[in-house]
Amino acid sequence: MRIFILALDGVFDTGLTVLLDALGLANKFAAAQMGGALSFEVSIVGVRKKVKSGQGFAIPVQAIAPDSKPDWVIVPALNTGSPETLVPALGRRDVSQAMEQLRKWHAEGAHIAASCIGTFLLAEAGLLDHGEATTTWWLAPLFRQRYPNVRLDETRMLVPSGRVVTAGAAMGHLDLALWLVRKASPEVAAVVSRYLLADFRSSQAPYIIPNHLAQADPVIQRFERWARDHLKEGFSLEAAADALATSPRTLQRRCQAVLGKSPLSYFQDLRVERARSLVHGSDLDLDAIAVEVGYVDGATLGTLLRDRLGRGVRELRAELR
Template structure:
């Protein structure tokens, strides 16, 4: 499989190297296991001949124009994240000249049948090119509200770690670069992917849900932030959409619409997320489960126990050992 890693100035060093190191390790393990040829032919490309990463390291890369005119096209082009973790840094970065050039290359390569993949903030570059319009995708959970605002036609599923959709593959936050690289290895050999994961101590993470911090997302919008405060103050009393809307001085439909626009979920679903977050914190601190259930508004401990296992994929005992 021929893969071009499309690195731009200001690339997130960990993301870039995670992809390269994982694929390199896959090649090494495959050869040790008797493969005749390495399964991955990996090249780093850029809009120019050298890039400078976010940590100030320079790297020689193959110019993208050479790839465009090559007779041996890659099977996939992978876009690692830019080191732009906040909206006021990311939005200007997406308008940079080299990023605009990168988006043009991506569109051309896609038209020629090359698969396009990205992880973390790299998904914004692909989405900005228009290649995710109408497709399913994921992104770094912390910037999901911005992603929804900028790309309303993309079917965002930000709780998922890796999403494949018609020749596009996207992966979640920061360490999602590892999951994306493992996805490629799995296409070559599920058995090899298992060996690489064990060799590099990469956990099996199909979801970002357990890492999401609901109150961080709430700050993306004033009304959502006010609802988050109301929810925390009334958590033990249970959920009432009408009471929440009345307390916030908005119509029920207004609150529902804003929550869907910003977070992609209903007020009740977000209320449940806050409950889970609070319960997880209390359980980790050693609180009795009956006490925790009462504080977060559940009738009994068994209901909460089952919910924690279903939502977090972990038992109460495992949470206490954190």
């Protein structure tokens, strides 16, 4: 399998090295277990002759030959963690050249993949239009507003959609590499994951910090503050809208546009976050925690925690041991 890793100036160091290490280990174990029947031929390519990482290290990129035919092209993240730095980066000349090259490879039949902020390049190039995708969770509001033709679900760790695959934030690069290896050999992928102490993860939801998402929009910020003050009460869309001096319909629209969910769903996210904090930081039993976040009994809260986080109270408390 011929894989190109497309490195741009300011590439996220960890993302690039994780991809190289995971695929390199896969080759090593495939040679030992399968006699070399599985092989990942990995090349770092660039649209510029000289590329530096986000930390300032020189990246040894190869020039892209006009007749190059990769099976897969992977776009690691840029080292730009905020909208203020990301949006200007998307307008760079080398980024535009990279997007043009990605469109060409895709049209010729190559599979394209990206993780974290690299997913923005795929969306900007139009390769995600009318398909499903995930992205780095804290920039999901920007992604959702900038690319309305993409069906975004930032709670998922990895989303295949046609010949394009997107993965989640930061260490999502590792999830992407393991997914590629697993498609070729589940046995080799299992060994690589054990050597790297990396489990196969399906969700980013346990890592999402709700108030970081709220900062993307002033109305949502005010709604978040109101919601935190009313977690013990039953949710009322009308009461929330009235407190924010807006209409229920406007609040619904803003939540959907920025967060991709209803006000009630976001309210439940805040309840889950608060409950998780109490599970970690207090000796309260589940029924007492349920009261603190507005549920009548611990069973209902326990079900919500497991649905949202994939773990129950015992597992959450065990995280701190």
